[in-house]
Amino acid sequence: MPGSPGVYRMLDAKGEALYVGKARNLKKRVTSYTQLVRLPERLRRMVALTVAMEIVTTHTEVEALLLEANLIKRLKPRYNILLRDDKSFPWLMLTGDHPYPQLAKHRGAQARKGDYFGPFASAWAVNQSVQTLQRVFLLRTCADTVFANRTRPCLLYQIKRCSAPCTGLIGGADYAVLAEQAKAFLAGKSGALQKELAGAMQAASDRLDFEQAAAIRDRIKGLTVMQGSDVINPASLAEADIIAVHQEAGQACVQVFFIRGGRNNGNRSFYPANTSGDEPGT
Known part of the structure; x- marks a missing residue:
């Protein structure tokens, strides 16, 4: 068993997944299941039913986290208790009932109109995704009530994590383009998006709008970092x-x-x- 990050699956006699988990160190994590006296009764029953184990190694713990979420969603293992109620898992939500969509973490029933991406394995994973997407797409994360009562841009605008639609610093059409770009990225179309941004940067440079070109360049850099960190x-x-x-x-x-x-x-x-x-x- 390697000591690297990865995802492990515990399988029963029929080859069906009993449990899917991730680990920073697979060897240490799997070894803990051999110490039966320290395990609660539920886990002892799971170990007793396990006849085989499969592992997939990853480069980082974050990659293991994403792969674990995908496997749990697809396999629905019986001992992953949280997936018995899919509402317990956090999702990334881009609202669709407001002229300026909000990017936010969401739990519970998906009753609000919008686009949902996930589920994620932890709230930490969603929060990290929100922070990264803010840098690239400049979407608002504030609640609608806060948005309606703003009279001047907040700190997120000053640190270039929001385009400040609350005070009219970006128009509805331009903001809608940002929202569509975020959807495309979350749908896996990052290559086409990067080409689109490169074309927009060149167009801004050609018309001597170097400030706009620099802003798009920074977005491309952020997008490149996001792509480079996901090497699954x-x-x-x-x-x-x-x-x-x-x-x-x-x-x-x-x-x-x-x-x-x-x-x-x-x-x-x-x-x-x-x-x-x-x-x-x-």
Whole structure:
């Protein structure tokens, strides 16, 4: 078991996932399950039902966090108690019932009109995403009541994390463009968005609006940082099934990874029978 960050799955006799978890150090985390006397009864039952374990290593703990959320959402393991009530997981919400959409963390029923992205595995992951998206897309995070009563820009405008629509420093049409760009990024279309921003920066430079060009340049830098920190998948990989085969001692394992919308939705293992005389290519 490696000592690197990653995600582990505990499987029952039917090969179904009992539990999905992430760890900064897989070896230490998995070893803790062998100390049965320290585990509560619920976890002891889970360990007793576990007959196999699968792991996926990642570069960082943040990547493990994102992959864990995708796997829990897809597999719905019985011992991941929180997913029995999907409302317990935090989501990223971009409201759709206001002329200037608000970017916010959301829990509970998705009754408000808008776009929801997630679920995320923790509130920390959502908060980090909100802070990063603020730098790139300059969307407001204040509540509607605060927005309606502002008379001058807040500190977020001063530190370049908001475009201050509350005081009219950006028009509705321009703000709508920012909101659509944020949706495109969260939908996995970051490559097209970066090209769009590069074109806008060049256009601003051509008309000698260097202040606007510099602002767009800073947004491109922020977008590049966001893309560079997410190395689970290559940036150009949007939709793919990645297949890997390993054969040893007359047995074979086939791993299939599912990439959808630029996101890693996890993997599935297959153990084909009667493969002792076959080559991986067959």
